[in-house]
Amino acid sequence: MLSPLRTLAAIVACAALASACGVPPELRDPPGDTVPSPKTEAPPTPTPSSSQAVPTPSPSRSGFSEETAVSCGGRPTGAQVIAAVRRSSGLLPSGTNATVRTGDPLCAGAWQYAVVLVPNSDPLIVVTRGKPGSLTVVTAGTDVCSIPVRTEAPAGIRTLACDGEPNLNAA
Numbered sequence: 001m002l003s004p005l006r007t008l009a010a011i012v013a014c015a016a017l018a019s020a021c022g023v024p025p026e027l028r029d030p031p032g033d034t035v036p037s038p039k040t041e042a043p044p045t046p047t048p049s050s051s052q053a054v055p056t057p058s059p060s061r062s063g064f065s066e067e068t069a070v071s072c073g074g075r076p077t078g079a080q081v082i083a084a085v086r087r088s089s090g091l092l093p094s095g096t097n098a099t100v101r102t103g104d105p106l107c108a109g110a111w112q113y114a115v116v117l118v119p120n121s122d123p124l125i126v127v128t129r130g131k132p133g134s135l136t137v138v139t140a141g142t143d144v145c146s147i148p149v150r151t152e153a154p155a156g157i158r159t160l161a162c163d164g165e166p167n168l169n170a171a
Contacts, residue, residue: 066154069106069113076132081105081114084128084135091124091140092116098124108156111138127153127161 064070078100086092098118105114105128112135116124125144128135138153139146145162153161 064107064109065156066109067156069108069156069160071102071104072107072112074104075107076105076112076128076135078104078114078116080132080135081112081126081128082116084137085116085124085126085140088137089140092118106156106160109154111153111157113157113160116140125161127157129153 063075064072081100082092082098085098086094092098096118098116101115101117101123105112105126107113110131111127111129114126114128116126118124122142124140125142126140127138127144127149129138130136138144138148149158149161
């Protein structure tokens with residue numbers, strides 16, 4: 001049985017350890033991206049004159065919204081994603097028959113998400129980024145919620161990769 005002094009010391013040590021935990025560094029907001037407190041007033045928004053053009057928000061340079069992943073519409077194709085995986089990871093040997101589950105990857109911003117089907121194997125989830133002709137594999141495997149995906153990917157890709165799909169084996 002512990003003495004009252006040792007019990008108190010153990011409680012204080014546990015409390016100190018618990019308070020040291022927090023948001024992992026890779027998920028913290030970068031310095032300078034602070035949100036003003038409710039007491040702070042935002043500066044007035046300038047009103048454009050008739051000679052100034054009002055910029056319209058664009059989804060991204062790729063043409064795809066970053067908030068929701070949608071079919072890439074052939075930009076890139078499933079074959080281009082498969083070729084990128086073959087080039088970079090060694091997960092798909094050249095003679096292996098592979099197809100992208102939906103025919104097209106899903107895009108958000110300049111990132112792509114695809115489920116690659118290989119006969120007699122578990123589905124391979126692939127996250128790429130870049131232009132169709134020069135895709136870079138960010139990660140590939142059965143769990144693709146990696147630090148680069150969590151911290152850099154657009155919301156649409158992050159949702160698919162980290163929140164998961166209910167049934168990857170469905171056709």
